[in-house]
Amino acid sequence: MSDSDLPERIGTGIPGLDEMLRGGFFAGTANVVSGDSGTGKTILGTQFIVEGAKNGENVMCIITSEESKSIVREMKTSFGWELEKYVREGKLTFVDITDPSLRLQKSVEIAPSELIKSFKKLVESKIEEIKPTRIFIDSIEALFLAIESNYKLRTLIDDVFSVFRKHNVTSVITVGSMYGLDEMVEYGADSVIKLGRIIAGNNLQRSIYVMKMRGSGTINEVRVLNISDKGMSVLAQSPYLE
Numbered sequence: 355m356s357d358s359d360l361p362e363r364i365g366t367g368i369p370g371l372d373e374m375l376r377g378g379f380f381a382g383t384a385n386v387v388s389g390d391s392g393t394g395k396t397i398l399g400t401q402f403i404v405e406g407a408k409n410g411e412n413v414m415c416i417i418t419s420e421e422s423k424s425i426v427r428e429m430k431t432s433f434g435w436e437l438e439k440y441v442r443e444g445k446l447t448f449v450d451i452t453d454p455s456l457r458l459q460k461s462v463e464i465a466p467s468e469l470i471k472s473f474k475k476l477v478e479s480k481i482e483e484i485k486p487t488r489i490f491i492d493s494i495e496a497l498f499l500a501i502e503s504n505y506k507l508r509t510l511i512d513d514v515f516s517v518f519r520k521h522n523v524t525s526v527i528t529v530g531s532m533y534g535l536d537e538m539v540e541y542g543a544d545s546v547i548k549l550g551r552i553i554a555g556n557n558l559q560r561s562i563y564v565m566k567m568r569g570s571g572t573i574n575e576v577r578v579l580n581i582s583d584k585g586m587s588v589l590a591q592s593p594y595l596e
């Protein structure tokens with residue numbers, strides 16, 4: 355295969371992560387970031403869309419719960435990122451599915467699978483309208499938690515992820531590790547990045563590794579994830595090698 359036949363790689367905007375992915379995410383794929391609470395999922399996803407907006411791309415952020423609503427304020431206090439500026443410039447669009455006017459809120463009358471189908475339709479119409487190159491969904495659990503059958507869950511996850519492939523949008527989707535939903539979401543993903551913490555003596559260190567990446571080699575190391583006032587980065591050397 356010549357270089358021009360290779361699928362396009364999309365830079366993540368996280369220094370050090372593209373090297374782990376051998377050049378970034380493949381364009382038009384569903385990339386899951388999973389980890390316990392507070393491991394950096396929201397920061398990773400936000401930095402990914404900010405990178406696109408900085409490059410002049412149209413990007414979209416889908417908010418799925420009350421918790422994820424505070425993203426603009428948190429990113430400002432954490433790193434001084436002015437997400438509103440990108441919104442004003444028309445580069446960043448927020449889609450808040452808890453907004454009652456979208457009629458996507460949970461209700462006893464709507465079956466959970468119908469809710470997901472409406473969500474998929476909404477995402478698809480927003481993609482057609484805004485034509486984003488990058489999408490960040492923070493997070494997916496609120497949508498899928500009510501689905502009881504694992505088989506159904508797999509099918510619905512595949513169905514939602516297929517929208518990104520069809521429209522060639524590169525997506526980052528976060529999932530927490532509660533309820534075992536993360537495993538099901540990981541099956542459907544094109545790549546999975548795992549965030550965590552390692553306790554070494556009295557030190558707490560943030561960690562990152564690439565659990566899978568369809569169609570690509572990756573660096574098979576657990577590396578140190580650094581979060582500072584400038585944002586997130588991955589250290590080039592792994593301290594965990596023998």
Ligand SMILES: Nc1ncnc2c1ncn2[C@@H]1O[C@H](COP(=O)(O)OP(=O)(O)OP(=O)(O)O)[C@@H](O)[C@H]1O
Nearest residue numbers: 390391392393394395396397398432530581582583
């Ligand atoms: N400027 C900063 N410098 C260092 N660490 C920071 C900074 N800003 C935020 N953090 C750390 O990042 C963590 C939050 O990361 P983030 O919100 O991305 O986690 P999360 O995985 O999305 O969590 P949740 O599952 O609760 O949504 C905070 O707990 C804080 O420790």
Ligand SMILES: [Mg+2]
Nearest residue numbers: 395396397492
């Ligand atoms: Mg979060």
